[in-house]
Amino acid sequence: MDNDIAIKVENVSKKFCKSLKRSMFYGISDIGKNALGLSSHSESLRNGEFWAVDDVSFEVRKGETLGIIGPNGSGKSTLLKMLNGIFWPDKGRITVKGKVGALIEIGAGFHPMLTGRENIYVNAAILGMTKKEVDEKFDDIVKFADIGDFLDSPVKFYSSGMYVRLGFAIAVHCEPEILLVDEILSVGDRNFQKKSIERMKEIISNDKSVIFVSHNLLAVRALCQRAIWLDNNKMRAEGSADGVVSKYEQFMDSVIANADANKLAALDQRQSGLIKFTDVQILDENGIRTKNIEFKKYACIRAWYNATERISDPNFRFLIRNPEGQPNNIIAPSGVYQNSLVSHIEPGEGYVDCIIEKIPLMPGNYFVRLVLTSIDYLVFYTRTLYDVPFSISYPTGQDKDTKPFLIHDSQVWIPAKIEYGRQERDKTVW
Amino acid sequence: MPENITTYIPDNAVRKGYRTLFMDMADEVKSSRWLVWQLFLGDFKAIYKQSIFGILWILFVPLLTLGTFILLNNAGIFKAGNIPLPYPLFALLGMAFWQLFSTGLTATTNSLVSAGTMIRKINFPREALVVASMGQAVVAFLIQIVAVVVLFMAYRVTPFWTTLLVPLTLIPILLLTLGIGFILSLANGVARDIGRGTPVILTFLMLATPILYSTPKGGILGTLTRYNPLYHLVTVPRDLIIVGRIDSPYGYSLSVLLSVILFFACWIVFHLTEKRIAERI
Numbered sequence: 001m002d003n004d005i006a007i008k009v010e011n012v013s014k015k016f017c018k019s020l021k022r023s024m025f026y027g028i029s030d031i032g033k034n035a036l037g038l039s040s041h042s043e044s045l046r047n048g049e050f051w052a053v054d055d056v057s058f059e060v061r062k063g064e065t066l067g068i069i070g071p072n073g074s075g076k077s078t079l080l081k082m083l084n085g086i087f088w089p090d091k092g093r094i095t096v097k098g099k100v101g102a103l104i105e106i107g108a109g110f111h112p113m114l115t116g117r118e119n120i121y122v123n124a125a126i127l128g129m130t131k132k133e134v135d136e137k138f139d140d141i142v143k144f145a146d147i148g149d150f151l152d153s154p155v156k157f158y159s160s161g162m163y164v165r166l167g168f169a170i171a172v173h174c175e176p177e178i179l180l181v182d183e184i185l186s187v188g189d190r191n192f193q194k195k196s197i198e199r200m201k202e203i204i205s206n207d208k209s210v211i212f213v214s215h216n217l218l219a220v221r222a223l224c225q226r227a228i229w230l231d232n233n234k235m236r237a238e239g240s241a242d243g244v245v246s247k248y249e250q251f252m253d254s255v256i257a258n259a260d261a262n263k264l265a266a267l268d269q270r271q272s273g274l275i276k277f278t279d280v281q282i283l284d285e286n287g288i289r290t291k292n293i294e295f296k297k298y299a300c301i302r303a304w305y306n307a308t309e310r311i312s313d314p315n316f317r318f319l320i321r322n323p324e325g326q327p328n329n330i331i332a333p334s335g336v337y338q339n340s341l342v343s344h345i346e347p348g349e350g351y352v353d354c355i356i357e358k359i360p361l362m363p364g365n366y367f368v369r370l371v372l373t374s375i376d377y378l379v380f381y382t383r384t385l386y387d388v389p390f391s392i393s394y395p396t397g398q399d400k401d402t403k404p405f406l407i408h409d410s411q412v413w414i415p416a417k418i419e420y421g422r423q424e425r426d427k428t429v430w
Numbered sequence: 431m432p433e434n435i436t437t438y439i440p441d442n443a444v445r446k447g448y449r450t451l452f453m454d455m456a457d458e459v460k461s462s463r464w465l466v467w468q469l470f471l472g473d474f475k476a477i478y479k480q481s482i483f484g485i486l487w488i489l490f491v492p493l494l495t496l497g498t499f500i501l502l503n504n505a506g507i508f509k510a511g512n513i514p515l516p517y518p519l520f521a522l523l524g525m526a527f528w529q530l531f532s533t534g535l536t537a538t539t540n541s542l543v544s545a546g547t548m549i550r551k552i553n554f555p556r557e558a559l560v561v562a563s564m565g566q567a568v569v570a571f572l573i574q575i576v577a578v579v580v581l582f583m584a585y586r587v588t589p590f591w592t593t594l595l596v597p598l599t600l601i602p603i604l605l606l607t608l609g610i611g612f613i614l615s616l617a618n619g620v621a622r623d624i625g626r627g628t629p630v631i632l633t634f635l636m637l638a639t640p641i642l643y644s645t646p647k648g649g650i651l652g653t654l655t656r657y658n659p660l661y662h663l664v665t666v667p668r669d670l671i672i673v674g675r676i677d678s679p680y681g682y683s684l685s686v687l688l689s690v691i692l693f694f695a696c697w698i699v700f701h702l703t704e705k706r707i708a709e710r711i
Contacts, residue, residue, distance in 0.1 A: 016709070023710060024620055024621050024710065027619075027620040027706060027709065027710040028620055028621070030703075030706050031616065031620065031703040031706045034441060034443065034444050034702050034703045034706065035699040035702055035703050037444055037702070038444070039440075039441050039444060039445070040440070040441055042440045042441065043440065081550075081551075081708070082438060084552075084553045085436065085438060085553045085705075086549075086550065086551070086552075086553050086705070086708045087705050087706070087708045087709050088438050088439065088440055088441065088442045088705055089438055089439065089440055090440050091440060092439075092440075093437060093438070093439050094437065094438040094439075095435060095436070095437045096435070096436045096437070096438075097434070097435050097436075098434065099434070100436075100553075102551075102552065102553070104551045104552070108547050108548055108551040108552055109547075109548045109551075109552060111472050111473075111475075111476045112476075113475070113476040113479045113480060114472055114475055114476055114479075118471075118472065118475060119472075121468055121471075121472075122468045122469065122471070122472040125464055125465040125467075125468035125469070126465065126468075126469070126548065126552055126554050127552065127554070128554060130464060131464050154479070
């Protein structure tokens, strides 16, 4: 194996069984065969089995952070568990160089009855630390966890934040060379998530390799150099974290924007109805409502909403379609970047502006459609019911024979700003 | 920097051969002693923390069983047979050794299943869970021994000098319990019937083994008893205390041999297949 490589995954597959009873009998048969020293012939599917991870290959270099993204049930966690050695692959080969540590479901080994102090010892032992190591690092762990007086209280009295901090603190003090992280940053509010991302950045030193499974696309962008996207248990894309996340966002945008009820069912819709779009306006640089923007000029898409509850993780997507193009083909989703985020929505009426300094669309007719999901695409809040038309016109005095492009420079347009305003909607503007 | 390269392939443990297997097992014994201790302490503290009687619960079950048999014996419904010392002493002593096996087996059988999430999320030697769960049975045993000592003093009975050999005779009981426990914990991970069935079978075994009555000489039970390794393993320590000799050294030696072989065989099977449990538990 190349000296520089920390993890090598070659054509790895893993199968699971949907039926509990069948799974039981397969389990007996597999264990029986292995106990007799025989192969379980895992490479073929038996009745009722399916591939939970199907032919996945990638490498992680030393010092590199790899993100794994994909919708729920796409095989991310199963893959991570195989890397951790919790179970074996059914096909392929995994090679891991160095001590592996896992931040998989923080606090999985916590005893609710035991105090924080007692749990530190039990949990650290489970994670493979020796008594000497724990004694040496005990104070650091406590300091890192920042649980104050609660150190000697049973962890069942901890807030969820404290619980996670303690688990996090123990896990990172095991000092692994390879760190596997699964969804731990999805706990708590965005403030806590930000703090955890900062912590993660500190922990990820140069020679440490990290595999980071997350729905939190911001975190994947912020922490990872490369990413893979699993969809339906297969690899769908691999490459730079930015590129893969953008592809994933575009895909999710088109799923949500075009979805019939069936497809939307994959997302959590329990929170739809908390907020509704009441109007979408196109404004020019003077704030005057218009239907036409001049090529490469300032444009603002203002979306009015009415929210009944606070929304803590809004992800506004302004999707632009071209009527001549393929039906429902999203040509320009707005990329989400940390600096262009609306951090939260307060209940009541308000608006969100998507401001583009020089709109990069070629002259023609377009529609804009608005979608609001959670930042991790797991929750669907709302979308506009109808598309709002607008057009881009040739600048006055320019030759009209310019070859029309759909998009001026890039596939993804990044709004200069997404602004969040709170005011009673002025009904007379229209 | 020393590189430790780990590879995972289908049927990992089987394909890598016995040499690697035995080295792994030896490694785990070395590296997981502290883990076993911590798991045991954790369980122990957790069980008795939110409880008024705490550790005294350990005495309740055997004392209740004992009380029932003393009543039955007293009323003449149940005959304990020819025993050389007061019945409560005889029975409590027998129960202590029997419970080391039965409590141990129940605890080990459930050890993997009750650790469920941990097994699905964290990679650590699963043997440690099984061995640590045995700790509860050892604690229960020690507490019952304290009760036995008190009873001996109350009845003013002096044990034989061979009592000094008793600690040695605990080893085969522990090995047998762990061996069967390894297999049953795996089996329970796959099919929960095992966890439900074990206490039922244990109750039957307790009644079929001469623990609360003297060794039957004839009949079907007499024959069964002669071939019952549990009888040999559990009653020899008691005999060493109250009669000062081993009645059937041949049967006892065979039982000890059996428990040692069973222990190692079951441990190997456990080690070969423990990863399969995370898939099914």
